[in-house]
Amino acid sequence: ICDQLLAWRRPHFGIRFQRVSYEEAHDLGEPTLQGAVQILDGDNGEPGVIPGGPADAAGLRTGDVLVYLDGDSLATYSIEEVLGLHRAGDSMLVVVWRSGKLLDMTVTVTEWPAD
Numbered sequence: 001i002c003d004q005l006l007a008w009r010r011p012h013f014g015i016r017f018q019r020v021s022y023e024e025a026h027d028l029g030e031p032t033l034q035g036a037v038q039i040l041d042g043d044n045g046e047p048g049v050i051p052g053g054p055a056d057a058a059g060l061r062t063g064d065v066l067v068y069l070d071g072d073s074l075a076t077y078s079i080e081e082v083l084g085l086h087r088a089g090d091s092m093l094v095v096v097w098r099s100g101k102l103l104d105m106t107v108t109v110t111e112w113p114a115d
Helices: 002-007 022-027 054-058 079-083
Strands: 017-019 037-039 065-069 091-098 101-108
Touching (some): 065 079
Antiparallel strands (some): 017 037, 065 091, 091 101
8 A cells, every 4th residue: 555655646727726616606607517627827927737747748738618527527526536536647528618508628637737
């Protein structure tokens, strides 16, 4: 077990996000998005999609709303719970709401970058 713990590295997705509130879902014109995860820029101007990260490589954009991550509804599960089931190198199907359309995208998670 110790070897498994030492070999495990926290998976990295490469986004800044917040949950979509009831009001925000209605503002987006899609009430069913409540509880999903929207990619947003940081308060200090940091980009919502981290350049060169897994989400960037997959084509995700600031403003996208992640609805499902690897088949799990992000209105039900946290992104951390779903990512915690994966390792660096795993590919995940992401269902994204963008401009009124649902898109299927694939993100390959990486190992969390060293500080």
